[in-house]
Amino acid sequence: MLHESVFRTTDLPVDVRFEAWTERMGRTHAPMRLTSDRVADYHAHQRVIELGDVVVWSATFDHLVFRRTPRLIRQSDPESYHLSLLIEGEGAADWGRHRAAYRIEDFHTNSSSRSYEIVTGPDPVTLVAVELPRALVAVPGHRADQVVGRRVSGREGTGALLAQFLRRLVSDTASYRPSDGPRLGTVATDLVSAVFGHAVDADVALPPETRERTLALHAKAFIGRHLADPDLTPASVAAAHHVSRSYLYRLFQAEGLTVAAYIRERRLANARRDLTDPRLRGLPVHAIGARWGFPRAAEFTRAFRAAYGHPPSVLRAPSPPPDVG
Structure with a gap:
């Protein structure tokens, strides 16, 4: 079986749940400032699967606002890419110069070296994500960075291939041996490289409703705060x-x-x-x-x-x- 770890806030006392979740997310991707209107009794569940240098994780969690600031980047930057496939719920991200809103079966792309704010909707979010070192992606860095912030479809093309791989992997790991981990990590890296390569070549504009969906979600987050x-x-x-x-x-x-x-x-x-x-x-x-x-x-x-x-x-x-x- 692959090396896995499971985290549930419900296993902890109520008053430390959100703090523990913040620490957990900081280890999964990079240190962030997290806020939520559910802090008093936060519910989150995460399952992490290690594939050598690559990490795949699935999670369900309550409303959350992620902030990765320039100061946090200076303090700690693992120089990794993050892609998460939205299974349930809604979310939007803001990188200062541009924004993106996400529908179910969309991939959110991010980099630990960029500052951002990510907001989820009022209902719990379920996603499956992959974290990998930037150096492993077989696309020149300056071009791969152009993909960060884009909304990539998980319903078609290379995005669908990556989505199917991640969903199949998290659904059942019992048939794999520990030695399969690095090999599966290589498969994940190749698929991410294919997604990035396709995105920089296609350079497809986002649909016109993106700004409206993003703004509505940010307005809801503002109301919640x-x-x-x-x-x-x-x-x-x-x-x-x-x-x-x-x-x-x-x-x-x-x-x-x-x-x-x-x-x-x-x-x-x-x-x-x-x-x-x-x-x-x-x-x-x-x-x-x-x-x-x-x-x-x-x-x-x-x-x-x-x-x-x-x-x-x-x-x-x-x-x-x-x-x-």
Whole structure:
């Protein structure tokens, strides 16, 4: 069997889960600053398969914002390429001069030598990834670096070949011997080189909807970071992203949402989670509402009742109603 390791945050005490996940991700790719609106009880699972100099890993994790800064690069740079195939969820990345949004079966490409910000959606993300030294990729460095930041399809061509290899590998490793690891690493390296080579030769432009999808996801991440601010409004979100309110509304309408409704739903969901958290039992109901952007208790109660059919105080009763879960 190949050399593998498995990590689950649920194996750890709640208060150290996110810190442990941050450390784990730093070892998997490169040191990063991670933030999330799920820090209080973070859920993540990762399986790492070592193939000599190449590492393949699969993971499912809650909402996350990855930041690799110039300072972190100066402190530690393993000089590696990263490609991850999105299986479930959504994500977007920002390298300063350009952005990319990802659909299911898209590859995200990255380099430990570049600064970036990656944002996942509010729902858990599942992906399978490969990490390999830049020196192993059989494409000149200056050309291979042109692929970093591109959205590569895993549904066709060389991308599909790499996707099939990674998915097959993580689905079952029982039939492989430890000596197969370096050989499989060579196969992975050849496929990554083929993907990079095809990308620099094709130089295909991204579809026109990419900017809209990326901007919508970044707006959602901004909302998630500022839910506690009672002054968070559609207008403030639009201003932070240098777009008009009408343009922002169109982005959310494409997903059947309004900006205000999305903000309200996220606030109420977080408040509901805190109301059922035994560790916050001593925090008054109105304080939890204020914690998530409802400074007036009556407003919090009305919004909560409209969303869930009962007032927030019911969740603090000895026996909550059977429909609460």
